[in-house]
Amino acid sequence: MSSISDPASFPEPVDLSHYLSRTTRAREASTIKRFYKYFTIPGIGQIAGGTPSDKYFPYDTLEAKVAHPNRFRPTPNKPLDPPPNDPPTAPLAASSISPRKHGKDDPPAARLFVPHDSGVPDPLRMIDLKSALQYGTAQGYPSLYYFIRQFTRNNLHPFVPYKDGPEVILTCGNTDGFAKTIQALSDEWFEGHDPVEERPGLLVEEYCYMNAIQTARPRGMNIVPVAIDDEGMCAKGPGGLEDVLASWDSSKGRRPHMIYTVTVGQNPTSGTLSVARRTEIYALCVEYDVIIVEDDPYWYLQFPSSSPSMADFKPVKSSGFEFLDSLIPSYLSLDYQGRVVRLDTFSKTVAPGCRLGWITAQPALVERILRITECSTQQPSGFVQSMVAELVMGPQSSTDPGKGGAADGSGWKVDGFVRWLEGLRGNYERRMSAMCDVLNANKHLVKAGRRKSLSEVASDDEEWAVVEKMIIYDFVRPLGGMFVWVRFNFSTHPLRKQVPAPRLAQALWVLWTTKPYLCLVAPGSMFAPTAEIRDADAYNCFRLCFAACPEDEVADISKRFTDGAQAFWRIRSKEKIDKLLEEEDKEGEAKTDAGMGMLMGVC
Template sequence: MPPAATGPRDSSKSLASFSPPLRADDIVNRRRKVPKTQWGVAAPASSSTFKIASNLGSKPQSKRWDHLLSPEALSRHPSSVKSAAKYLSQPGLISLGGGLPSSNYFPFSQLTISVPPKGGPFADPSPTPHTTVTAGKNDQANGTSLADIATLFQYGQGTGSAQLLRWITEHTELVHDPPYADWGCTTTIGATSSLDMALRMFTQRGDMILGEEWTFASAVETAAPMGVRIVPIPMDAQGLLPVELDRVLAGWDERARGARKPRVLYTVPTGQNPTGATQLPTRRREVYRVCQKHDVYIFEDDPYYYLQMDGYVPGMAATEEAKPSHESFLASLIPSFLRIDTDGRVLRMDSFSKVLTPGARIGWVTASAQIIERYKLHADVSTQGASGISQLVLFKLLEDHWGHGGFVDWLIYLRKEYEGRRRTMMAACEALLPREVVSWTVPDAGMFLWLKIDHTKHPGAGEKSIAELEEEVFLGTIRHGALVMRGSLFQADRDSPLGALFFRTTFAAASEENIREAIRRFGEAIREVFGLEVGEAAGKQGILAVEV
C-alpha cells in the first residue's frame, strides 16, 4: 500500500489561548531599560532583567526540584573568581583582580560579515547584493553598538554575554511565553553539550531515563559512559506513546530493572531524529500529564522546531503562496512542552545549529530559575559559555541587522525551502524505491525520512537476522554510490536484538538533483539485495522522469 498522504496544515496544531503576547517588530520599543553597565566585560546577566511581559505577577512560580537533582548539581557553588565580576561595573573602579588580558593586545580591530538583507531575498547565491555588517574593537565606547570586540572577545560568564542573552530571552518570550513566572535562559555550546550537563544534573551512575525507542544516537552515547541507560518507549506516527510511558512507569520494578524509577524523560518532539515524527498538541499534553503523575522531569530537545512544514500531497507541484505574517507563522507552530509547562518541569534545549549554522556552537536552554542557576554554576567551571567570536557574529546578525522580525522572516524562508526539499525526496521515493518492500510516513517537520524495509520479503529471511540484512543493504548502497544511515544506530536499547529493519535518510544537505540520484541508487541496492526485478523507473534513465 502506498504511504498515506498528509493533508494541509492542521489548524488544531496551534492553540489560540497560547498566542504570543508580543509582536516581533514591537520588541525593541517595549524593552525594559537597563543600566549601561549591564553590557560591560563579563557582566553578570539574568533573563529576569530582560523579560518584557507585564503579566509575570499573575503567573505561578515553578516547583522546586531539589529531590530530583543529583548530588553533584546540589553541591555546586559559584565560581569565586567570576563572582567578583559584578564589581567591574562600579564607576571609577580600577581592576587589578581578574586575569583578563587587555583588549589592546587582541590582534583584531574589525570583524566584517556579509549577510542577507533584512526581509530577504535570502537565496544563495542571491539576486541582490548582501549587506555588509561590521563590528569594531570599541563600538561600545563610540556609542555605535552594545557589542564589540573588546567586550565579547574577552572572558565572560557561563550565561554568555548579556547582549545575546537579552535577544534569546526576548525570542523565547515571543515564541513560547512559558506559563510560569520564574523561567530563564542561559546560552550553551550546543544541544549535545546541553544534554551532557543536564544528565549530570539529574542522574547518577546506574540510573535509567525514558526516551523514544528510536532516538538521537548521540543521546545514547552521551548517557552510556555516565552509566545511564535509556528505557525505550514505543512510538507511533506521532512519536512517543503516552499510554506506554504510563505503563512503564506504573509497573516499574526496581529489583527486576536493577535501577530506581526513572526521574527524566528525554524527547525530541518535533521532526524527531531519526523517525521524523512530530507530537501534536494533544499528544504533548498527554505526555506532560503522565510526567506530572509520576513526577518525571522533561528534557525537551527541539532543534527542528522551526522546520515545521505544511502538509504533503503526492504529486502536488510547488505553488507560489503569499508570504505569511510573522504572527500567522508563529501561531502555526505547535506549542512546545515549554509553552504548556505550568510546573517548571521542562528543560528545553534550543540550538542555532539547524537554522543558522552548526559551526557557531551556540544554543540555549530554558528552565526554571533554580535549574538555570544550577546549570550556570556548572558552565562557569566547564564550558564557560559560548565562543565570544560566535556570539558577536550572531549578535550583529540577529540584533543589529535583522532584529526579531528579520529572524522570523528567515525562519519563514527556511520552512519553504525545506518543504521543497521534502517534496523532492518524497517524489523520488514514490518513483524509484520498490514499494513492495519499502514504506514510510511523510514527516511534517525536520530533515529526516525514516524508511521501513519489510525484512520478511527477503529470500533469506528465515535464515538471516535483521542485523545481517541491514548490513547487506547498507554495504550494497555504498557499492552503488550512496550513503544512508542504519536504523540500528538509533536504537535506544542497543543490547536488544533488532525487531525491524529501518534506514534514515535526510533531505537537508544534498542538492535536489543529488537527492533524486541517491534515492535511485538506494533503490537499486534494495532490489539487488532482495532479488527484485529492476523496474523501468529504477533504471538509469528513470531518474529523468521524476518531477516535483
C-alpha cells in the same frame, strides 16, 4: 491553571532540588552582586581582575558577508490541497533557489561589521570586540543573551504557564546543553559500587539520537526505551510511557525521573508530537514527577504540506508572527510546573559550527547550570557570540560603527530572523517533498517483463502475481525535520528462507554503496538505544537525510536509493548476498555498529 491575562497569578514552578546531583548541589552560589558597587566607582583603578588588555588582541574588527533574511523562498504556513501523498509539485519545486556561486552571481548580501569599540555604554546593547573577546559572564554575552531571552520569552514561547516564566542560559550547542543538564540532574552510578536502588534512568524514544545515549550511558544511567508511533513517544498502550512508569521494576534501578525527547522531526524517525499527545505525556510526568528534556533543533522545520491537520493548533497567546503561531508549540507551553528543560541551538538555523545554543527552563535550574558553566565552558566563543549578535541586532546607536545583516546596515531584528527561518523551512520542505515523491513512486516492486495476462492468474505461477504488487518498504511523509525513516519488509524478499533478515539488510546497505546506486544511508541500528531493539527490529529500518546532499541531487540520489532497493529484491541467489558481504564478513563485526554512529554521531 490561571488566566492567561494575569501571568503573575500563574503557579510558582515546583521545587526540583531533590533531583539535583550531589556535585551540583555542592556548587557554591555566587555572592557577586554585593561587589558590583566597588567595580562601578567612577575612576577606580582596576588592578584586581586578571584580564589581559583588550588593546593586545590581534583582531581589530570582525567582519563578514552575510545573507539578507529573505535569501530563500518560504513555503505556505497552511497545508495545501491535494493531500500529502500526492502533493502539487509546483509550489514545492526545488527550482527557484539560486545555488551559491562566487563572483558576480553572488546572492545579495550585507556587510557585517563588529567594531573594536562600539561606544555604546550599556552592556545589554554593547556589541564590540573589547567586550566580546574579553572574559565574560557564564549566562552569555550580555547583548546576545538578552536578545535570545526576549526572543524566547516573547516570540518562541509566548505562553509558559508558571510565575514569571523561564530563564535562559547560552550553551555551546545542544550536546553541551544536554551534558550540563544531565550533570545537573543525575548522579553518576556504577554497578558493584552504588546500590541498585540509586540507579538513575533516562526515558528515550524507542529509536533515538545516539549522542544523547552516549552522554548518559557512561554515567551508569539506565536507558529505558518507550514505544513510539508515527508521532513520536506513546503515552498509553503497551510499552508507552504510562505502562513503563506504572509497571516499573525497581530491581532495575530507580524509576526514571527524566525523559530525553526530540519532539519535532524526531531523529531518526521524523515523528512530530501533537499537542494532544504532549498533554497526555505532560500529565504523566506530573503524576510520576518526571523532568522532560526537550531537544528541538528541528522545531521550526515543520512541514504543513505533509499534514493537513497539523496546523489546526491555535496558540494560547500569539507570538506576533503568523509563521511561529503556525508551529506546534514546545512542551513549555504546557509546563505549569516548570519541569521542562528545553534545548535550542543555532546549529540548524545558522550553522552547526557555531557551537551556540541555549537552555530554557525554570530559573532555579538555570542558576545551577550557570554554576556548572562557570567551571567548564565559561561561555560560548566571543567570535560567534559577537557575530551573531551583530547579525541580528545591528548597531545600537547613531554613533555605533557596527553593521548588521539587513540591507540598510541595521540588524535582522526578530522580524528578519523569523523571515530567515521561514526561508529555511521552505528549502527543507522542498527537499523533503522531492525525496518523498521519489520514495512514494517506487515503493512497489514491479517485475517488468514477467507480467502475466489476467487469464494466467491463479495458475501454478501464482506467486509472481503477488510479488508484482508488493510494497517492499514504507515510510511516513515527515511532518518536520531532515529525515525520512524507511521501514523494509524483508519477509517479502525471495531469499527470505535462505538468508536471515539482518544479513539481507546488511547486504542491501552494501549494495547501495556500489555502482550504479552509490548512496550512503544510515542503518537503523545506529539509533537503537538497547541491544534488544537493535537485534529484534532495527535492521528493518534506514534513515535517509534530505539535508546534506546538494539540493539539485535530492531526487536523483533518492531514485538511486529506490533503484537499489528494487534491484536487491530481484536477487535470487544466496551467493550474490555472500559476495556483497565478503569484505564485511572478513572484518568480523557488523557494519551497522557504534562506529558508524560515532561517524555521524554529531548529526
